[in-house]
Amino acid sequence: MLTARAADADYVEAAHAVRGVAYVCRGCGAPVILHAGQIRPWHFQHHPDATCAFGSKMSEAHLNAQRALAAALRARGVHVELEAWLPSLAGDRRIDVLAHPAGQADRRVAIEVQQVDITDEAIAVRTASYRVQAVAPLWLRLTDFGRFDEAHVLTATGEIWIERYAARSWERWAHDQVGELWFYDAGAARLWRGRFVQAFGWHEGSEWYEAGGVYQSNPGGYSPVTRWVGLALEGPYAPEALRLMRGRVQRAARALSAWFVPPDGTMSPWPLRRELRTVLQFRPVFPMQVCELEQCIEGRWLPARIEDAPGDWRRLGAQGGAHARIGVEGRRSPDAAPMGRDSHQPPD
Ligand SMILES: [Zn+2]
Structure with a gap:
């Protein structure tokens, strides 16, 4: 501790x-x-x-992430308590990083640095226990991107593209609360904004006769892949380059949530990543399934272009610096109004 x-x-x-x-x-x-x-x-x-x-x-990576986040927030005058406790929390479990703007203890954010698996039920209960106390939760996935031996770049956006990311159930849950999941890359001490892209598998149609001669058919089509998702990563960002936001998010039925905002100030323009999808096709030419990334342009699904990621992508172009302004931002009365996250409006 x-x-x-x-x-x-x-x-x-x-x-x-x-x-x-x-x-x-x-x-x-x-x-x-x-x-x-x-x-x-x-x-x-x-x-x-x-x-x-x-x-x-706690693992060393976990302790380091907590300390890096605390230092970055404090450098901007944000009040931080590590291993904080709330009366609504069951058991002895503490909040990794509890932050609020100086003098505004009613605008708290709980950053949970999550390295190990937890159940959907556990993350839902814990998230609810924060919201009951008007504390905005931010679930941060702690991992080491060094384990990805293959990364690409989405040519259109410059994002890093991981074709098959075996997202844990809790990661999908947290992702769907706000439409993104933030990652802390322990190996490089950098943060990434991650968005999951649904994959679809194509299965052929078939027809057959059951006993008694009853005709049956399955028309075939696309069905969602559940084992993994595509992962589009935006970053990397030094911890001190990011602003911390809290507010009510439509996707989670206007429940209180928190997230980071990159230095250029763009909010999530896509609550759901509907303009990208991965499709698994069986190609008779190659006797194998091929994974294709498609991009929706003016209503038509077209192959998306990817290229190889540079070898140093985990540290490349890390944004930050003394000029970056950060703080726990948002509206003064935190629960009075949404922060426009889903309406494509910039925050205050
Ligand atoms: Zn003790």
């Missing part, structure tokens, strides 16, 4: 902890050990026999 309590302070982050001082768990009050090493980020840990769920072991 990244935070603990001391005799004179309720909230101490490990990065500012002092060797030799006694620290206790913010959840159970038991003594914790400060790990202040050279390689892993400084953190606290329970004694091995502790049963407390708060501060269960």
